[in-house]
Amino acid sequence: MPTFTYKAKKSSGEIVRGSLTAENERTALAALDRMQVFPIEVKSSDNGNGAEPAPSVMTQSGRLNLKAIPAVLKSRSRKVRADDLSLFLRQLADLLKAGIPLNRALQTLTRQTTNPAFAEMIADIRTSVSGGSSLATAFAAFPESFTPLHVGMVKAGEAGGFLEEALARCALFTEKEQELRNRVSAAMAYPALLLVLGVAAVVYLLTFFIPRLTPIFSDLGGALPLITRVLITTSNFFAAYWVIIVGAMAAAVLVSARALRTPAGKAWLDRFLSRAPVVGPIFLKTAIARFGRMLGTLLKNGVPMLQALEITRDAVGNLLVGEEIDRARGAVREGAGLAEPLRTGGVFPPVVVDMLAVGDESGNLDEVLLSLADTYDTQVDRAVKVFISLLEPAMILVMAAIVGFIVIAMLLPIFSLNAMVH
Numbered sequence: 001m002p003t004f005t006y007k008a009k010k011s012s013g014e015i016v017r018g019s020l021t022a023e024n025e026r027t028a029l030a031a032l033d034r035m036q037v038f039p040i041e042v043k044s045s046d047n048g049n050g051a052e053p054a055p056s057v058m059t060q061s062g063r064l065n066l067k068a069i070p071a072v073l074k075s076r077s078r079k080v081r082a083d084d085l086s087l088f089l090r091q092l093a094d095l096l097k098a099g100i101p102l103n104r105a106l107q108t109l110t111r112q113t114t115n116p117a118f119a120e121m122i123a124d125i126r127t128s129v130s131g132g133s134s135l136a137t138a139f140a141a142f143p144e145s146f147t148p149l150h151v152g153m154v155k156a157g158e159a160g161g162f163l164e165e166a167l168a169r170c171a172l173f174t175e176k177e178q179e180l181r182n183r184v185s186a187a188m189a190y191p192a193l194l195l196v197l198g199v200a201a202v203v204y205l206l207t208f209f210i211p212r213l214t215p216i217f218s219d220l221g222g223a224l225p226l227i228t229r230v231l232i233t234t235s236n237f238f239a240a241y242w243v244i245i246v247g248a249m250a251a252a253v254l255v256s257a258r259a260l261r262t263p264a265g266k267a268w269l270d271r272f273l274s275r276a277p278v279v280g281p282i283f284l285k286t287a288i289a290r291f292g293r294m295l296g297t298l299l300k301n302g303v304p305m306l307q308a309l310e311i312t313r314d315a316v317g318n319l320l321v322g323e324e325i326d327r328a329r330g331a332v333r334e335g336a337g338l339a340e341p342l343r344t345g346g347v348f349p350p351v352v353v354d355m356l357a358v359g360d361e362s363g364n365l366d367e368v369l370l371s372l373a374d375t376y377d378t379q380v381d382r383a384v385k386v387f388i389s390l391l392e393p394a395m396i397l398v399m400a401a402i403v404g405f406i407v408i409a410m411l412l413p414i415f416s417l418n419a420m421v422h
Contacts, residue, residue: 004028007041032130080118080145082178086171088113088122089150093167102163103130121145134158149173149294152311156303166301173297176377180286183381187388191395198399205406207242210235217413224413231409263319270319274347278390282383287318288352289376291325296369305332320347338365 005019006028022028028042088109095105106126113119121142128138136155139146150170157166214232217224224232238245259265273283291312298308309329313322328341339357342348352372359368 002044005043006032008032008035080115080121082174082181084113084115084118085145086174086178088118089167089171089174093164093171096164096167102135135163148311148315149298152298152303152307153301156298156301160302162301169297169301173293176293176373177290180289180377180380184384187384191388191391194392194395194399198395198402201399202402202406205403206235206238210406210410211239213410225409227405227409228413231406267319274318274320278387282380282387283318284321284347285376285380285383287316287321288348289373289380290318291316291321292369292373292376296366296373299366299369305338324348 002024003019003021004025005017007015007017020028020031022031025042025044032042091109091112092105095108096102100108103126106122106129110119110122110126113122124141125135125138128141129135134155136151136158139154140151153166153170154163157163210231214235217228217232260269270283274280274287276283294312294315295308298311299305303311306329309325309332313325313329316322316325324342324345324347327345328338331341332338337357337360339353339360342356343350343353355368355372356365359365362368
């Protein structure tokens with residue numbers, strides 16, 4: 001069994017050195033944790049068979065040695081559900097408030113989670129922290145799960161000595177973001193179902209129902225009405241080229257999705273959605289609510305204004321609003337307040353800018369921003385409900401008109417024949 005030499009620090013601050021035997025370095029770290037010492041350096045002196053020592057996962061400076069981590073481990077996706085992430089952050093904050101060391105708290109959470117991928121991610125975070133990295137640096141290694149806001153808040157909490165509070169606020173922010181997404185998703189579920197059922201009904205009529213009635217019209221003789229001929233031609237075209245039609249639609253969706261993932265495509269989409277009628281105000285209010293919650297939470301946790309604006313710009317999720325934040329950040333760097341640069345941009349409503357100006361003058365900008373986020377969350381919820389209440393009957397009317405057109409086009413030749421007979 002390999003022998004590991006270690007350099008560790010006791011809770012009293014005393015530096016200790018020694019050696020121990022373990023199956024691997026992760027097991028050695030666990031043994032040091034049971035000894036209630038914080039590892040600074042752990043190295044394998046041999047591997048039990050005279051071969052060259054395995055590379056340590058920590059460097060001489062105590063940092064995580066990324067070269068020693070298997071490539072498959074580094075390349076694995078670590079995206080976790082928002083519910084799991086918020087629970088982890090809240091539980092970690094509670095354990096630290098109870099006086100449990102960070103290393104042991106992470107070990108406890110590794111055992112508690114029922115998600116194997118998430119447990120492995122927490123174990124990697126613990127390994128990084130055991131190697132001397134800060135918790136913020138360990139979080140930053142998993143950008144799929146931890147946003148710049150999480151990293152920035154944790155970094156400020158570690159520097160200011162309020163890590164527990166920073167983690168708790170990270171959890172609260174994640175929960176509120178997920179709650180807003182859930183409300184919007186729930187509101188869109190019924191219209192989405194209507195759209196799927198309507199499209200399915202039209203496709204069924206065009207591909208199965210109409211082709212079976214077409215021979216009957218041929219047997220009747222006589223000229224068919226114009227709308228009937230248009231419908232039969234459309235049905236025949238769809239039946240003959242449906243593979244090409246579906247392929248072209250799928251290709252268009254894939255190309256559009258790829259284009260919209262580029263910076264230029266994302267910028268165009270954000271501008272279009274923010275300025276579109278009806279849905280534009282909803283997207284803009286959602287971005288403003290996210291701006292208020294992010295910036296307010298960061299400022300409340302002691303993050304400097306310029307750094308908080310940079311984090312908010314990168315994570316707000318709307319490039320149009322992000323450009324305004326970036327312009328305001330430049331003005332703040334020159335000594336200006338936050339409100340005036342946003343006022344001249346024209347993206348933020350005047351009432352928002354006035355509230356920010358009051359917060360600047362009174363010195364409680366963080367509280368004003370969080371209150372603004374709550375207000376706009378409520379407005380987004382109401383706007384989504386109004387939009388859905390208008391969208392549902394509109395979709396029903398459109399689908400009814402399409403189905404009605406098909407039915408009338410099919411029945412009109414029969415009515416014409418009856419009129420000629422009588």
